[in-house]
Amino acid sequence: MNISFLPKRKTLSSSRVARAGQGKRHIVIAIDKRQKFVIGVILLSIGLFTSEFQFSRSGLVISFIISIFSVLFLLWAIYQDIKGNFTFSLFILPFFYSLSFGLFYFLVPASVLSRLVLTSLYAFGMYSLFLSQNIFAVASIRTIALLSGARIVSFVITLLSFFFLTNIVFTLHASLPVTIALIAIFTYPLMYQSIWTYNLQKSPYPVLLWVLALSLCIIESAVILWFWPSSPTVIALFLAGFFYAMTGLTHVWFEKRLFRGVLWEYLWVGVVVFFVLLLFSSWGK
Numbered sequence: 001m002n003i004s005f006l007p008k009r010k011t012l013s014s015s016r017v018a019r020a021g022q023g024k025r026h027i028v029i030a031i032d033k034r035q036k037f038v039i040g041v042i043l044l045s046i047g048l049f050t051s052e053f054q055f056s057r058s059g060l061v062i063s064f065i066i067s068i069f070s071v072l073f074l075l076w077a078i079y080q081d082i083k084g085n086f087t088f089s090l091f092i093l094p095f096f097y098s099l100s101f102g103l104f105y106f107l108v109p110a111s112v113l114s115r116l117v118l119t120s121l122y123a124f125g126m127y128s129l130f131l132s133q134n135i136f137a138v139a140s141i142r143t144i145a146l147l148s149g150a151r152i153v154s155f156v157i158t159l160l161s162f163f164f165l166t167n168i169v170f171t172l173h174a175s176l177p178v179t180i181a182l183i184a185i186f187t188y189p190l191m192y193q194s195i196w197t198y199n200l201q202k203s204p205y206p207v208l209l210w211v212l213a214l215s216l217c218i219i220e221s222a223v224i225l226w227f228w229p230s231s232p233t234v235i236a237l238f239l240a241g242f243f244y245a246m247t248g249l250t251h252v253w254f255e256k257r258l259f260r261g262v263l264w265e266y267l268w269v270g271v272v273v274f275f276v277l278l279l280f281s282s283w284g285k
Helices: 015-021 033-054 059-082 088-107 112-139 147-171 176-196 205-226 232-254 260-279
Strands: 002-007 025-030
Touching: 033 059, 033 088, 033 112, 059 088, 059 112, 088 112, 088 147, 088 176, 112 147, 147 176, 147 205, 147 232, 176 205, 176 232, 205 232, 232 260
Parallel strands: none
Antiparallel strands: 002 025
16 A cells, blocks of 8 residues: 655645645555455455355345455456456456355354354455456456466366355255256356466457357256265265366367376376265165
8 A cells, every 4th residue: 555645736826725735735545456455355255254144134145245246346456457458257257256155155064163264265265366367357468477377276266166156056956957057057157267268368259169068068967967866065076076177178278288198187087086976976875
């Protein structure tokens, strides 16, 4: 926060006002982007922590409000960087990240310690996400060295958001059409945002077919798992692993480094989560 003292401007219309203004100063306070990020994270974390106590009345509404404000705080901080190069892709992940925590908040044990841990995790992730989105906003205009790190952070937060939201959807035990509709609502935007970080283009059309094809694979897997005899957490873990493998392979394809060793790494992730799904399935019930 920068504080500067500027002399009060004199007016020629009144000598009395000019004499009275002599020696007086205005205080000008300038807040940089990182300080705006900190302010936003603190206020969002407080809202998330207090929303738990309003679950019976308006907790769901508060979760959506927190998600909207996460977008507004990011816009407030980086507006000067994007006002001539605006893209909605920057605001997809902050919205769904806050929404996933706001809804998942009600599935954890109702203790102060667990709430504090989850809120601390949210605050750390949100601050990292704000920094990453700021890097993407700058990288869409000029080359920046921190782009690779921002992509990694964004991908991790995307996976966490996808896992939380999928867990919530399957916990509802809703009908198949409702479940698939809910899965589709957040799968496509999260998939698009993750792939967008590797081209940083305003138009969604260059990656439209990629996103549609990958999202369809996730949705089809969710249809099968709706009939699968396992817990929502295990199903969400499997889908998150599947999301990781498919999206990660797409990333390395765009980077032109889809070598045999890299392919086997993602294949092993898929094998591991599949065996976890089999291990924790209740076939005898």
